[in-house]
Amino acid sequence: MSQPRIDEDEARSLARALVADLPPARTPVRDFLAAQFDRGLAWINHPPGHGGLGADVRLQAAVNHVIKEAGGPDAFEINPIGHGMCAPTLVVWGTEEQKRRHLRPLFTGEEIWCQLFSEPGAGSDVAGLAARARRDGAEWVADGQKVWTTMAHRSSWGLLIARTDPDAVKHQGLTAFLLDMSAPGVEVRPLYQLTGEAEFNEVFLDGVRIPDAARLGRVGDGWKVVLTTLMNERVSIGGVIPPRGSGPIARLVERYRELARTDPATARLHTGAVADLWVRAEVLRLANIRLSQLRTGDTPGPEGSISKIIAADLNKDVYSELVTLMGAEGLLYESYDKVRPVLAMEYSTPQKAFLRSRANSIEGGTSEVMKNVLAERVLGLPGDPRADKDVPWRDIPRS
Ligand SMILES: Cc1cc2nc3c(=O)[nH]c(=O)nc-3n(C[C@H](O)[C@H](O)[C@H](O)COP(=O)(O)OP(=O)(O)OC[C@H]3O[C@@H](n4cnc5c(N)ncnc54)[C@H](O)[C@@H]3O)c2cc1C
Structure with missing residues (x-):
């Protein structure tokens, strides 16, 4: 796809115009997202008419930053699987008609x-x-x-x-x-x-x-389609580039500061662990910035598996330390009522986030499988033995 010469400044000013014309505080979420799509700022690398401007994929981060700063909605949070995996797959594999029919309502959250x-x-x-x-x-x-x-x-x-x-x-x-x-x-x-x-x-x-x-x-x-989805899934789970010190690590630091005020002796025992986690979060953020700068095509490469593995372990360790800092309160659970959530990944309390983080090394491909991908596709090491590779599916033994 030939890319128009939009630079980061232009991408930012388009995003600023969007938030100026439709101030997020006064605009219904769907209207804002529809306008973001129509102005080509949904997935900036998509072709015009399909939520993009056919521009460099790396400019999306600048657009997202402006919208977030202005308090605008996050389409990913509303429809994470659709936004992070299905849309990039549709844009690569879909017919014109399929893209026209599906991408806009997917982005606005009308269709999850x-x-x-x-x-x-x-x-x-x-x-x-x-x-x-x-x-x-x-x-x-x-x-x-x-x-x-x-x-x-x-x-x-x-x-x-x-x-x-x-x-x-x-x-x-x-x-x-x-x-x-x-x-x-x-x-x-x-x-x-x-x-x-x-x-x-x-x-x-x-x-x-x-x-x-x-x-x-x-x-x-179908397998080629699966690969497009999985490559995007790994980046969508592990490749997030939040502002420095935000997200789960911010929750941990806030809790640590509180403990330092109320119980400085105990807090001191945790200083090293908290600092270590902050450094790991920052290293992941910087590594993700670098990975996103290296990315040129529409579909991320196998390097996305690096972020996926690191993010899974980090998230588990951050929330584990957070509930530890909470002491006995960390054992209390707000409610065990069986709930059907409206949004995926809504971690209202640290305790819930701690339990949910256990799934991070399974969802989107386990950490063991990510290591196989890295070994084979990035490091070029010999592949896992695959005895059924050349056997018709019908003849593969199944339990
Ligand atoms: C919260 C959550 C959300 C999910 N959402 C979706 C979804 O929306 N859609 C969807 O389709 N799926 C979804 N999944 C499924 C997820 O993709 C699978 O759970 C994952 O790929 C692992 O498959 P499995 O559970 O069958 O485990 P298995 O494949 O049975 O693995 C069992 C164990 O064996 C290890 N293992 C397997 N093969 C190898 C190997 N070759 N080398 C080394 N170790 C190996 C694994 O690492 C694991 O420890 C979700 C999972 C979770 C936890």
């Missing part, structure tokens, strides 16, 4: 999206998935079960990967679809997590009819 990849027998090895889609004239008929589907209970659309050719080797017999979550035969059931919330779900597909026009990419190209 989920990612229907994992299954009970296929998580790390997602290419081994068993949900089937069979061709029937101008439609496909899907059957099977997905699991751990974040926000499926609020989603209008899902990015579905299904097996369309069981005779092909496992990576080749897959096809991607845009699934209307209100279609007959789609059933969503809650899965309650350690936090007491059901942020994710099981999704059952029973004879669900999907028009061929909702196929994403060519038949058999």
